Amino acid sequence: MRSNKLVHNARAFLNIFTIAIIFTMAGIDFELQAQESVYNSILKTGGLFEKKNLGVKLSTYKSKSLPFIKLLLNDKSYWNRISGIEAAKGFADAEVDEKILNMFRDDHMTTSETKQYIQDRYSKFESKFIELYRNEFDTRKKQDLLRLIMYPIPSKTQKMLKEEIEQKNEKNREIAFGVFTNNANKIKNINPYDSYIRNYLQDPTLRVLVIDYIQANGSKQDLPIFLEILDSEKSSFKEKSVALRALRDWASINEQRKYYEEILTENSPNDSLKYIVIQVLPYIKSEKIRTNLCELSQRNSSQEIRITAALALISYDNALNIPCLEKIAIEKIDPKPPANLGDAIIVIMTFGISGFKNARDEQVRRQNFTSNQTKIREHLNYLKKTLEE
Known part of the structure; x- marks a missing residue:
C-alpha cells in the first residue's frame, strides 16, 4: 500500500x-x-x-x-x-x-540619435571611446568624436584631451581645448577648468578661445586683459571683437566712449571693427562720434557700414545730420552682399543682436535694407520738418 x-x-x-x-x-x-x-x-x-x-x-x-x-x-x-x-x-x-x-x-543619417545616446551614457563608453579616437586617422572623424564629450569630463578623457592640446602640431588642438571651454561655459558654480584654460592665454592658436571664455565667465577684474588687447596693434580682429564685448559689460562709460571714438577715427583698410563697435555700443554718444558716423554714412565704401552708421545717427535727433542721411536714404540696395564684412557679420550673430542672424540670406538682407532705409527716411523727413518750423 x-x-x-x-x-x-x-x-x-x-x-x-x-x-x-x-x-x-x-x-x-x-x-x-x-x-x-x-x-x-x-x-x-x-x-x-x-x-x-x-x-x-x-x-x-x-x-x-x-x-x-x-x-x-x-x-x-x-x-x-x-x-x-x-x-x-x-x-x-x-x-x-x-x-x-x-x-x-x-x-x-543617424548622427543626432547616436550622439544623444552616447552622451547620455558617456561614462560607460569612455574606454571604448578613447580607444576608437586614438585608432582613428581621419581628422574630421576625430573632431566629430571630440564633440561628443560633455561636462562632467571623466578623468581618463581629461588626460587624453590634455595630451592632444600639449602637442603643438596637433590639428585637433583647438577642438580638444574647446571641450574644456565649452563645458566651462555651462558650469554654474566653481569652474574646475578655469586655471587650466587661463594658462593658455598667450598660446597663439588657443588665445581667441581663452579670451572668449574669460569674457563669458570672468569678472570686472579681467577688464585689463581686454583693454590691453584693444590697445595693441598686434591684436587680431577676432580678439578685438571679443574685447569690445568685455568693454560693454565691465568698462565705465568714459572708457567705452574713449575706445568707440578711437576705433571710428582709426585709419584702417578694414572697417569691420567700426561696424562691430557701432552695434555693440549704440548708447554711447559724443560729438566726435556723431561727426564720424556722419562721415561713414556718406563716404564709406561698404553700403552695410553706411546704413549702419546712418541708423546710429537717428538717436542724436540733430538737424546737422540731414546731409549725412540724404544719400543713403535714396540709395538702391547693393546687388552683392557685403563679402568684406563676412567675419564682422558672424561676430554680430554671436553677440545675439537682432536683425543680423540671417544677414547672409539674400531675401532677409533685402528686407532688412528696406526696413532700415524706411526708418532713415522717416527720421530725415522729421528733421527737415523740425528745421522748417
Missing part, C-alpha cells in the same frame, strides 16, 4: 513538472512571438514617430529583444536604424554600444 502511494505521488509530481515545462515553453514561445511581432510592425510602419514608439516598446523586453535590435541597427532603412537606437536604450549591451559608437562615426 505504501509503495503504491509513493508511486502515485511520484507520477503526480512528474505530471505537474511536465505541465510546468509545457507552460514555460509556451510562455517563452509567446514572448518570442511578441518580440517578433513588434519587430515586424517596425518594418511595416511608415512613419518615423511610430517606428520610434515601437522601438521603445521593443526595449521593454530587455535583453530578450537583443537579436531584433541588432537586425534593426543593421537595417538598410535609417528610420529602422533609429528605431533600433530607441530600443537599445532599455538595457545595456556592450556589443550594441560598440555598434552605436561606430554608427556615430560612419552613419551620417
